Amino acid sequence: MLSAADNARYNDVEPGSILHDMARRYWLPYLRSEALEPNGPPKKIELLGEKFVSFRDGRGKVGFLEEQCPHRGASLSLGRTGDNALTCIFHGWKFDTSGACIASPSESNPRFCSTVKVPAFPVKEAGGALWVYLGPGEPPAFPEWEFCLMPPEHRRARVGYTDSNWTQNLETLLDSAHIGLLHAQPVKNAINDSVVAIKGVHAPKLSVVDTPYGFQAYSRREREDGQVYLRVTEYLAPFTVSNGSMRTDEGRVLFMIPINNRRTAFWRFEWDMAHTQEWWKQQSIERGALDLKFVDHDDFLLNSLDRTREDFGQNREAMKLGHWSGFKNLRAEDAAVAESVPIVDRTKEHLGASDLVIAKMRQRFFQGLNEFERDGRVLGLGPHGDGSGIAYADLRGTSEVIAAAADQIAYHNVELREERRARREAFLASHKPDALAQPAKEKKHA
Ligand code: FES
Numbered sequence: 001m002l003s004a005a006d007n008a009r010y011n012d013v014e015p016g017s018i019l020h021d022m023a024r025r026y027w028l029p030y031l032r033s034e035a036l037e038p039n040g041p042p043k044k045i046e047l048l049g050e051k052f053v054s055f056r057d058g059r060g061k062v063g064f065l066e067e068q069c070p071h072r073g074a075s076l077s078l079g080r081t082g083d084n085a086l087t088c089i090f091h092g093w094k095f096d097t098s099g100a101c102i103a104s105p106s107e108s109n110p111r112f113c114s115t116v117k118v119p120a121f122p123v124k125e126a127g128g129a130l131w132v133y134l135g136p137g138e139p140p141a142f143p144e145w146e147f148c149l150m151p152p153e154h155r156r157a158r159v160g161y162t163d164s165n166w167t168q169n170l171e172t173l174l175d176s177a178h179i180g181l182l183h184a185q186p187v188k189n190a191i192n193d194s195v196v197a198i199k200g201v202h203a204p205k206l207s208v209v210d211t212p213y214g215f216q217a218y219s220r221r222e223r224e225d226g227q228v229y230l231r232v233t234e235y236l237a238p239f240t241v242s243n244g245s246m247r248t249d250e251g252r253v254l255f256m257i258p259i260n261n262r263r264t265a266f267w268r269f270e271w272d273m274a275h276t277q278e279w280w281k282q283q284s285i286e287r288g289a290l291d292l293k294f295v296d297h298d299d300f301l302l303n304s305l306d307r308t309r310e311d312f313g314q315n316r317e318a319m320k321l322g323h324w325s326g327f328k329n330l331r332a333e334d335a336a337v338a339e340s341v342p343i344v345d346r347t348k349e350h351l352g353a354s355d356l357v358i359a360k361m362r363q364r365f366f367q368g369l370n371e372f373e374r375d376g377r378v379l380g381l382g383p384h385g386d387g388s389g390i391a392y393a394d395l396r397g398t399s400e401v402i403a404a405a406a407d408q409i410a411y412h413n414v415e416l417r418e419e420r421r422a423r424r425e426a427f428l429a430s431h432k433p434d435a436l437a438q439p440a441k442e443k444k445h446a
Pocket residue numbers: 069070071072073074088089090091092093
């Protein structure tokens with residue numbers, strides 16, 4: 001349970017809130033790289049309740065500007081691209097990627113435009129996505145996640161949008177207990193190895209270990225063979241989670257990026273050193289998953305729910321026949337729960353023992369928010385000065401079957417991390433950039 005004031009501090013990412021100011025201090029993913037073609041249509045972007053526009057000029061350079069034209073306020077998202085600039089269609093004022101006005105044909109004085117600028121923000125292209133820094137001063141060093149080191153054909157960046165507050169989506173990712181319940185049907189269908197390992201166990205044993213950047217959540221499920229199914233989720237305050245991957249050569253990192261208080265971008269960065277995108281595509285087809293659009297789409301949650309209906313298209317007939325949730329897949333189930341109440345009133349909730357990780361996450365979140373409010377310190381990894389020396393590339397969730405007597409903390413933090421690092425180094429050594437075949441659709445930009 002939270003007080004009404006804390007619930008508001010937790011949810012509110014829009015201008016004027018402390019969280020808004022803090023969130024601007026991180027690099028935020030905002031579009032898949034492919035979404036911006038050189039000289040293609042600009043895209044309207046909303047982040048943290050503010051509107052922007054992003055475009056790629058003819059040389060491949062990406063601009064990220066405030067949306068409003070500084071002349072009389074038309075949206076630059078309607079602008080024309082070309083000539084390495086974005087041109088407002090209202091009176092033809094032209095802006096380059098730095099936000100400088102380079103022509104204002106409606107003014108007779110040709111030097112007039114040199115006095116005008118649209119606020120522009122630093123952009124970085126990495127891991128198949130475009131990232132922006134909206135904060136003051138120099139941006140922090142870019143977090144080199146393991147997926148950023150991967151050649152393009154061994155990673156993919158996907159994003160989906162949900163009409164609900166970011167907190168609900170993040171809490172769902174940290175909530176191990178709902179998997180066997182809300183997702184009873186996908187678990188029964190055994191869509192992947194992790195889910196098979198969870199089968200039939202609803203109350204895992206939970207514990208939490210603090211880290212300089214957030215925490216690690218451990219969940220243990222006893223198996224019939226006497227071993228333990230261990231899941232470790234890494235939480236990086238405030239928006240990032242890496243949950244378990246089954247093999248040393250694959251992983252995923254998920255970001256819940258607030259668009260505004262009622263909408264969230266769910267980013268999923270995945271990589272696999274043993275397989276390429278072709279293999280993923282094949283897997284989706286074989287699962288009947290439907291989800292060809294998972295492979296290459298700008299919103300993988302787009303059709304998960306029927307948002308024209310109050311019940312999101314929940315199938316009551318299927319439920320009568322034994323389907324637990326009435327939603328077509330795991331993603332639809334998570335989205336339906338989050339969107340059913342877009343901003344939850346946490347003065348009315350009752351947390352139980354199974355919500356330990358959620359409670360911990362909120363504690364860590366408020367600790368970070370309060371520190372930021374007090375002295376401007378930003379909770380996070382190296383770039384924000386925690387001095388832990390832990391590299392982003394080494395952070396990954398775990399999903400493994402281990403011996404019951406094994407030391408789970410040492411296993412996750414030392415043994416498995418070293419094994420994964422060795423695997424990465426060997427892989428990267430055999431995929432030196434000059435040995436890489438760049439897939440045709442991934443253009444190299446200057
Ligand atoms: S409003 Fe953009 S050029 Fe006039």
